[in-house]
Amino acid sequence: MLHMDIIKKKSPNFNDRVGDAKPDYIVLHYTGTKDAQEACEAYMDSSVALSPHYMVDVDGTITQFVDEDKRAWHAGKSSWGGCEDMNSASIGIEIVNGGHAHGLPEYPADQIEALITLCKDVIARHDIPPLNILGHSDISTGRKVDPGENFPWEYLADNGVGFWPHPDEDDYKANIGVRSGLLGLGYSSQCEDVVLIREFQRRYQPEIFHKNATNVVCEYTHALVNALLREKHR
Numbered sequence: 001m002l003h004m005d006i007i008k009k010k011s012p013n014f015n016d017r018v019g020d021a022k023p024d025y026i027v028l029h030y031t032g033t034k035d036a037q038e039a040c041e042a043y044m045d046s047s048v049a050l051s052p053h054y055m056v057d058v059d060g061t062i063t064q065f066v067d068e069d070k071r072a073w074h075a076g077k078s079s080w081g082g083c084e085d086m087n088s089a090s091i092g093i094e095i096v097n098g099g100h101a102h103g104l105p106e107y108p109a110d111q112i113e114a115l116i117t118l119c120k121d122v123i124a125r126h127d128i129p130p131l132n133i134l135g136h137s138d139i140s141t142g143r144k145v146d147p148g149e150n151f152p153w154e155y156l157a158d159n160g161v162g163f164w165p166h167p168d169e170d171d172y173k174a175n176i177g178v179r180s181g182l183l184g185l186g187y188s189s190q191c192e193d194v195v196l197i198r199e200f201q202r203r204y205q206p207e208i209f210h211k212n213a214t215n216v217v218c219e220y221t222h223a224l225v226n227a228l229l230r231e232k233h234r
């Protein structure tokens with residue numbers, strides 16, 4: 001494990017994980033702020049009631065706000081695989097990035113390398129499966145769009161954080177409805193098809209967003225869903 005310096009700040013915004021919940025997911029966010037300072041002020045303010053476990057700044061500096069055994073407040077109203085208390089079930093990591101409100105800046109390499117090191121550490125400590133590395137847009141679909149279409153999910157998976165689907169021939173042939181496939185992966189049944197597809201494609205077909213194209217289901221979308229389901233049921 002690489003050496004990581006972690007700055008500690010104690011946020012007032014946390015409570016106990018509910019029941020016997022343990023961190024079984026990592027939820028990734030962008031801060032949507034102009035800088036780390038702006039995000040930090042919110043996490044230290046009890047009237048804002050917001051906190052991640054960790055924040056990764058653009059230069060790779062990591063700050064911890066909440067102990068891993070406590071329940072940080074980053075997910076809000078959310079759902080994955082029927083779990084509606086994702087704060088109790090996860091470690092939340094905020095990545096400093098202006099997001100859509102600030103012109104969707106790229107994620108710098110130093111920041112992504114630090115994030116990967118941190119995630120691998122958390123994954124090892126809590127034995128978190130690759131399919132349980134999620135974005136806020138996966139669990140608060142329709143309400144949240146972070147970490148956004150610039151986030152390098154494939155690169156993270158190539159470096160041991162999460163799973164990137166590589167469809168095979170059978171994945172193209174399998175005839176499953178996209179909606180039932182997405183619900184099978186964990187997405188909320190409360191969402192309309194158009195929203196589910198848009199957020200799935202934001203993560204797995206970001207080129208559609210980069211080209212300003214329309215979110216339509218294509219053969220490749222089907223194949224991606226099937227490849228993910230195959231991994232889930234492996």
Ligand SMILES: [Zn+2]
Pocket residue numbers: 028029030074136144146
């Ligand atoms: Zn978020």
